[in-house]
Amino acid sequence: MATKKQTPKTTAAPAAGWKYEPALESTDHVRFEKRYGHFIDGKFTAAKSYFGAINPATEEQLAEFGQGSAAEVDTAVKSARRGYEKYWSKTPPSERAKYLYRIARLLQEHARELAILETMNGGKPIKESRDVDLPLAAAHFFYYAGWADKLQYAFGGAQVAPLGVAGQVIPWNFPLLMAAWKIAPALACGNTVVLKAAETTPLTAMKLAEIFQEADLPPGVVNFVNGDGRTGAALVNHPDINKVAFTGSTEVGRAIQKQLAGTGKRLTLELGGKGANIIFDDAALDQAIEGIISGIFFNQGHVCCAGSRLLVQESIHDEVVRRLTHRLSTLRVGNPLDKNTDVGAINSRAQLDKIEAYLGYGVEDGAVRHSAPCPLPGRGFFVAPTFFTGVAPAHRIAADEIFGPVLSVMTFRTPEEAVAKANATPYGLSAGIWTDKGSKLFAVASQLKAGVIWGNSFNRFDATSPFGGFKESGFGREGGRQGLLPYLEVRG
Amino acid sequence: MKTPAQTNMRLTVAKTYKLFIGGAFPRTESGRSVALRNRSGEFVANASRASRKDLREAVVAARKAAESWAGRTAYLRSQILYRAAEMMESRRESLTATLVKAHGKTAKAAEAEVSASIDRLVWYAGWCDKLTQVLGNQNPVAGPFFNMSSPEATGVVVLFAGESSPLLGLVSIVAPVICGGNAVVACSPIAHAPIVIDFAEVLATSDLPAGVVNLLTGNRDELLPTAASHRDIDAIGAVGLSMEEQVLLEGGASATIKRVWIDTDRTSSAWALADHQSLYRITPFLEVKTSWHPMGL
Amino acid sequence: MSVHNGVVRSAYHPPAWKAVDAVAVEARAAALGTRSIKKAAKLQGLLLAVSMIDLTTLEGSDTPGKVRDLCAKAMRPLPGRSDIPSTGAVCVYPPLVAVAKEALAGSGVKVAAVATYFPSGQGDLAMKLEEVRRTVEAGADEIDMVIDRRAFLMGDYAKVFDEIAATVEACGPAHLKVILETGELQTYDKVRFASQLAIDAGAHFIKTSTGKVQPAATLPVTLVMLEVIREHYFKTGKMVGMKPAGGIRTAKDALKYLVMVNETLGDAWMSPDWFRLGASVLLNDILMQLEKERLGAYDSLRYHTLG
Structure with missing residues (x-):
């Protein structure tokens, strides 16, 4: 006798809210002297x-x-x-x-x-x-x-x-x-x-x-x-x-x-440096956002060639800020030994103090602070990755090398203005240019007074590639x- | 003393030795002049003694000219330098005469110095459009990038010429620096004024844009400290400095991280040797720019 | 003249070309691929991945028997392990929709069918629409259409748009996944453009590939498409689903895709309603991983059914 086909028992999809577990690099095998x-x-x-x-x-x-x-x-x-x-x-x-x-x-x-x-x-x-x-x-x-x-x-x-x-x-x-x-x-x-x-x-x-x-x-x-x-x-x-x-x-x-x-x-x-990262309105925007992020948050911004001044063409400023805000929210800050950590610890108490002072100056000088909403560890030297909008070139956060995860967002209208603003600094180490137009990229690159120019990229290094400043x-x-x-x- | 009318002699028209700034020949703003005399003590001319402000004006002129000079095609810069050599060749007799009359050279030595100076300009003229190839290169980075390094001009360069060789010594330090696309302010001893200003006239008639080369005559102890501390100068080159001057120059230059290049002074016949025209006299005034471009579809 | 998705069809202007930087998008995809997903996160991710699979068979040799086997596996991937969810859907050719519908009845597992002259799309519009209507009538919950690459590569974007819009209409209550066949579009700029075009035309999901063309789904191509979905959401507040298909064979791959969705679009998309993986052998690899977690020993395919 055959049984009647039953409605099959099934299991529903697991609930949303996927969190990564800590993935700590093991320190068992490292050895060093006291x-x-x-x-x-x-x-x-x-x-x-x-x-x-x-x-x-x-x-x-x-x-x-x-x-x-x-x-x-x-x-x-x-x-x-x-x-x-x-x-x-x-x-x-x-x-x-x-x-x-x-x-x-x-x-x-x-x-x-x-x-x-x-x-x-x-x-x-x-x-x-x-x-x-x-x-x-x-x-x-x-x-x-x-x-x-x-x-x-x-x-x-x-x-x-x-x-x-x-x-x-x-x-x-x-x-x-x-x-x-x-x-x-x-x-x-x-x-x-x-x-x-x-x-x-x-x-x-x-x-x-x-x-x-x-x-x-x-x-x-x-x-x-x-x-x-x-x-x-x-x-x-x-x-x-x-x-x-x-x-x-x-x-x-x-x-x-x-x-x-x-x-x-x-x-x-x-x-030192105060690198300009120039985003033109014809740039590959999603990749430019990644370039901005790695430009300033790579190694907690402790990078002499960091793209710490973001120069955005005014017509896409809001779009860039919205994407940056979103991207900032996905950054994982925390234990540097966790393989999924994107931004680690500030190198020293002194450096943390300096960065925090500049976060204060940014607000004091009239800029708007946007910090990552991530939780920070209770111990150690940590700071939330931050960008400021409404920054004027005269602000301290726009002029001084902070050497931390702090980005100053400024605007320009024309390529000429972009070049002028990018060059308006005593430093001349690095610059980034984001545009889909090759001829524009080469023209702007030739006018920038910086030793390393990253076209549609940032913070790339190679042993064969000379590095150093103007x-x-x-x-x-x-x-x-x-x-x-x-x-x-x-x-x- | 008899007047020309009495002797039936023509009154010579004496040249005023001024400065060469921004393509013009202004008097020093300080109004100071120094009477130059030849070896037998006879008056030669009054020369301008450039002041700190003259140096500043010259730097302004150089800054104004720097970008467009660097921005010209290397081919064009090369032609302009060659044109300067042509102009010099056409004035070789008067330049030689100046070296003899005003600077006490023998005719033979003067001629040799002028010839060497012309040849030196031609030699550096030829470098303009080869520097990038010889000093620059593509870098085979380990990734999908077209990466290249190429030399660029440092910017505004102030040069201090030595005492020994008024024309060839000056040409030997100025030519490599402008060949690389820099704008120059060159300071020579006051005593060099006659030949320096003759050389300025060569440059003024050689298609060299105004301000690319500015020539001053003055006292180094007055101008060197000003140049060392000036914040709008990118590099300084100097010949024949004393230890005190070196300390002063390099110490002052550190305030804005200026590039400093120092060489020993030498006589005209020494300058004429081929090893004093070198690619490595150009490189101290160049910056290497490396650019990365992704390669992807 | 008719209106689709708020756009007057005859007045449709193709989206502006927006550039994608190939090197940077590949670098970002690779960077996301280095996420280390361990322990509970891995387990949860793998279970989630199972629930997102469109378990697929698209062979000329497919028969009702093969499809019934597949459906059984889709509903209960590993008998005896009730913690493992059903797959999102079973994906078949139109003639087998009725068989699948019957086999899956009451299970909640959706029936998806490929249509519109799959995989080439070389066919007459009227015939394509007729096929779609009949397939939906036969019980398909989801239609996976292919875009007309001939028209696309000839630059006739309005034609591509119109076909998608017409297919959305023909689908009626069924959801439409629009396959771009990214391996034939080749450049990321074109993938981006086609994604935007399909979304504008009303696609519920955008999908990379038929599985019949190499390369099929890749992480960077998926990232580009996810970024278009994100931009559309920023602009309109409307969510669009994503389905990479073809070439996703291992549990490790599946987790990489999940990480990418999680970090590009976020939690809201981490469900079979908004993200699917078009695959066949992937399921067994995930099951082997899940068994390894349970047993503490590496598993063998001999303990898993075909399909």
Whole structure:
């Protein structure tokens, strides 16, 4: 006997309201010392005094680092000089290349651990340290490795020679990547290095030192002294340094240029910026919105080339603001170790205070504040990503480099006005142009006084692509063939 | 002393050595002049002693000219520099005579200096439309982008010429800087005024837009500090500075992160050597601009 | 002259071309693809994905027997696991609509049918409309039409618009999904334009592909279409549904699509009423993932039925 066909039992769709679970990167396998002094002559050395560096997302101390004294700096410079004379200047270029290749490979092999440490010490989202900082750092060594034995082809038959010992001072926003930007070309060109990492983010430099040991880099070829600005000053003013390379604020850059006056030391400066991101009415708007977002919120806005001034053609201002408001609401701010975090922790208490002061100035000067509605963690240094509308060029938030996730939205009517406004700043590091019209893009790009122009893109970096500023954003280039010049004597 | 009427001699028309600013030949606003004498002490001419304000005016003129000069096609800039060489060639006798009469050179040395100066202009003229190719390039970035780097002019450049070689020394530092698309204010010692102003006349008749090159004669100790601290100057080049002057220049330049290029002074015969015309005398006054363009359908 | 969706047909002006930057849209899609969806979020996402599937068979060899098997699977994807929802719909050719309708009766699973000379769209309008009407009469809840790519690529946008508008009418109570066949339009600008055109003409859903042309659905193409839906919603307050179809084969892929909808359009679209996945083998891969979560061991296809 057959049963009658029943109405099948079914289950309804689950209710809406899909929330991502925390997806924390595991920190089980990372290891680091509780205390580091310096790295001199191929060895980790003790310091006379120490300071603590924290995880800005938890405010907990990670480790202690040496506060480099003048004497310790001197030891490091002597080691670099010895490294230059005894080893590096006698290492055939093709062997120098192989060391650098080796370092690139080791960076790739240790990438996960380094990315986690970069995030723990710096506060940047793990997806950025994993997908941007580490791959680019390895790529930088890989790229310059190949130059080491091809320098005679770099500058049209000119004679080239290394400078000697380079003193390098780097900032806290891309600690390992900046170290790579500085060290790779210096070594490829045959120089030796003393590098000082920023006092809030010295951890990955120490891990890089381990990699140099693992790579069997001869002693003294790269030395790290830890410490604050005083250590940096002692380094750049050391009489036995031939070359100084600094990345950081324009204020400190100015001081270094002044201190170096008359010394004959070669100098390159990569300083601040107040990049204009220009959106024309014919732009691919949805992609432009992404470009605006990554332009200012990438790495919490701790980016010297950030697109911190948004110049929108007046006819699409409201449309852009509506989309920005929507996009802001989808940003995920929080634990930098969460793989789904878009905006992480502000690097330090001091930087957070500065950003918050500017949020106040924005309102005070008459602009309208729009902050992401996201919840912020109770501990650590966090700020809601923010843009201001109704900003006038005279407002402090429109003129000063804030170095945080704060965007100033301004308008223009014609391409000519866009160019004039974009150029109306003492800085000249970066600019973005969004338009679907190629000829307009090239015309505007040619008129902008900035070292890096992103057409229909923003915050793209590559080892082969020179980076550096016009005007008060500094001089000299890092990356690409032009990035060799700061580390070579060129005759011809 | 006899008057010309008594001797039947024609009264010579003495040239007034003024300044060259914005394509015009103004007197120094300060009204200061210095009597120049040749080696035997005879009066040659009165030369202008440029003031700080003259420097400022010259910078204004250079700023005004800078953008359109950089914006001209490299081919056109090249032709204009070559035209300046042509103009110089056509005045080689008078330039030579000035070097002899006013600057005490032997005829042979004067001729050699003028010839070398003309050849130097021709050499740099040829660079204008090759710089981008030699100094710029496409970068093979690891992504779907057309990425290129090319050199651009730094902007307004102030130059201080040395003491030793009034014409060739000046041409050797000015030519590479304008060849790269910059506008220049060049300051020479007052004693160089006769040949400097002769050179200004060459430039004034050579299609070079007004303000691209401005020539001043004056005292370096007066003009150098002003230039170093001036906020609308992008770069300064100088020849033959003392250590004190270097410290002053580089220290002052740091206030606005000016590019500074310093070289040693040398004699005309040394300047004439081929190694003093170099691509790497152009590069200190260029900025590399890198641009990214996505490639996608 | 008639009015459709508030637009006078003869007076219809095609939407302005709006640019899409290919590199940037692909970068954004890739970035969204790196979201890490774990544990409860993964489970909930996979269940949601099941409920969004238009379980599809579109073969010349389809028979009533095959369709009945498929319907059974659609209603209860994994017998014994009542936590797993039914799929959103079963999608078949018009002659099999009646079979599916009967098999799914009372289940809440919708019957979707492809029409308008699927997959090529090369046919006479009157015949297309006739097919649509008969298919709806046979019980189809949803019609998946294809646009006339011939007219579109020739620039006759008014013709494409008119056909969609006429099909909306012919659908009566049935919902219309408009297939753009993005693999034949090729550029993102054209996908964007066609999406806007279909929405203007009254589409309830816009859909990427027939599944018969490569490439079918991709994440960046879907993102472009979602962005048009978002813009339309900003402008008019009206929601339009989205259906990527073809080439979505794994649970991981499905979660990527869900992340994209979630972060582009938001919660309101996170339901089978507004988002569907046109797929066949996808369901089994999701079921295997769900079984893996339950068993704590990797699953095998041998424990899952065809379809």
